[in-house]
Amino acid sequence: MKHTFTRRSAIALSALVLAAGAHAQGAEKLKVGLMLPFSGTYTALGVAIENGFRLYVDEQGGKLAGREIEFIKVDDESDPAKATENVNKLIRRDKVDVIVGTVHSGVAMAMARAAKESNTLLIVPNAGSDAVTGPMCAQNIFRSSFSNWQSSYPMGTVAARQDGKKTAMTITWKYAAGEEMTNAFKEGFEKEGGKVVKQLTLPFPNVEFQALLTEIASAKPDAVFAFFAGGGAVKFVKDYAAAGLNKTIPLYGSGFLTDGTLDAQGDAAQGLFTTLHYADNLELPKDKSFRAAYAKAFKLQPDVYAVQGYDAAQILRVGLDAVKGDVSKKAEFAAAVQKAQFDSPRGTFTMSRSHNPVQDIYLRKVEGKENKTVGVAAKALPDPARGCKL
Numbered sequence: 392m393k394h395t396f397t398r399r400s401a402i403a404l405s406a407l408v409l410a411a412g413a414h415a416q417g418a419e420k421l422k423v424g425l426m427l428p429f430s431g432t433y434t435a436l437g438v439a440i441e442n443g444f445r446l447y448v449d450e451q452g453g454k455l456a457g458r459e460i461e462f463i464k465v466d467d468e469s470d471p472a473k474a475t476e477n478v479n480k481l482i483r484r485d486k487v488d489v490i491v492g493t494v495h496s497g498v499a500m501a502m503a504r505a506a507k508e509s510n511t512l513l514i515v516p517n518a519g520s521d522a523v524t525g526p527m528c529a530q531n532i533f534r535s536s537f538s539n540w541q542s543s544y545p546m547g548t549v550a551a552r553q554d555g556k557k558t559a560m561t562i563t564w565k566y567a568a569g570e571e572m573t574n575a576f577k578e579g580f581e582k583e584g585g586k587v588v589k590q591l592t593l594p595f596p597n598v599e600f601q602a603l604l605t606e607i608a609s610a611k612p613d614a615v616f617a618f619f620a621g622g623g624a625v626k627f628v629k630d631y632a633a634a635g636l637n638k639t640i641p642l643y644g645s646g647f648l649t650d651g652t653l654d655a656q657g658d659a660a661q662g663l664f665t666t667l668h669y670a671d672n673l674e675l676p677k678d679k680s681f682r683a684a685y686a687k688a689f690k691l692q693p694d695v696y697a698v699q700g701y702d703a704a705q706i707l708r709v710g711l712d713a714v715k716g717d718v719s720k721k722a723e724f725a726a727a728v729q730k731a732q733f734d735s736p737r738g739t740f741t742m743s744r745s746h747n748p749v750q751d752i753y754l755r756k757v758e759g760k761e762n763k764t765v766g767v768a769a770k771a772l773p774d775p776a777r778g779c780k781l
């Protein structure tokens with residue numbers, strides 16, 4: 392007994408000494424779990440998000456609310472089947488303070504479920520899953536990007552109202568993002584009197600487009616709307632042009648079709664119209680400084696994903712400042728983020744009650760290596776947040 396007592400005392404004492412040491416050195420590091428695709432068709436998107444996030448943290452001297460940042464990375468492979476296990480590594484094994492992720496809507500829904508159950512902070516830097524800021528919305532879940540609906544509804548209205556298209560076909564990968572974006576396009580297009588005559592899909596992340604392109608060529612709709620992104624978007628836009636369809640049936644998309652992809656798409660993308668919450672020629676002071684800093688740091692031009700990563704870090708900074716680095720204060724964190732207005736490369740950033748950005752959706756046209764704004768397709772557009780009870 393005596394021996395046990397002594398050992399316990401020694402352990403307790405050393406724990407005290409350790410704690411005192413940590414205190415003397417200032418706050419503990421803030422653990423940020425980066426769950427992103429670092430392999431597969433969305434790899435470049437994951438990398439751009441991480442770059443953007445790190446750029447903002449570096450601009451703050453490597454600290455947020457006085458806490459240094461420790462990054463823990465998980466490659467989610469854009470695979471929903473592995474998502475719960477992957478996110479639980481960050482929550483249970485690494486005990487991160489905040490999770491930043493991800494790109495793929497199906498993976499993000501599993502992450503939102505786990506974050507909600509464990510009351511872990513989650514900032515989504517891309518995935519547009521309508522459910523995440525709809526029925527699954529929560530005090531501890533935020534999005535720095537867009538909802539799938541928000542990205543594509545305005546393209547439908549422009550194609551019908553402004554361009555006078557009467558019939559359209561949609562084509563996408565069969566999963567939440569593709570389905571929600573093509574349905575939002577349909578909603579906007581049909582509200583303005585158009586008719587979506589067929590919705591084509593193929594499994595994610597397949598790129599065997601030939602049979603579907605043949606079907607489009609023989610159906611001859613007035614327009615086609617597509618959602619693809621990353622490596623798949625490069626291949627789709629090139630195949631569409633190689634089939635000669637770009638000469639006969641205008642191709643529209645949510646802006647992911649041509650964002651971060653123009654070097655690889657080359658001539659095939661020229662003249663395409665898309666809608667998105669960012670463009671390459673906004674000429675806002677914040678955007679200019681962001682683009683210059685990003686290009687200098689990474690020897691790469693930024694894209695929408697880089698902006699979303701940067702703004703995920705801004706959301707974290709706003710919330711952390713309000714709670715002085717104490718992530719357990721979820722209500723105060725959320726209240727601060729919700730009333731914040733900060734400067735994003737895309738323009739002034741504000742959040743709706745469901746924690747999704749309220750933002751201008753630009754109409755863009757590909758010219759050379761840039762998605763240039765040619766107008767605003769929807770001004771200060773919120774997501775309808777159907778089913779969110781916050």
Ligand code: PHB
Pocket residue numbers: 494495496497517518519520568619620621647
């Ligand atoms: C999504 O799965 O929500 C997603 C993926 C890539 C994008 C946009 C949305 O570019």
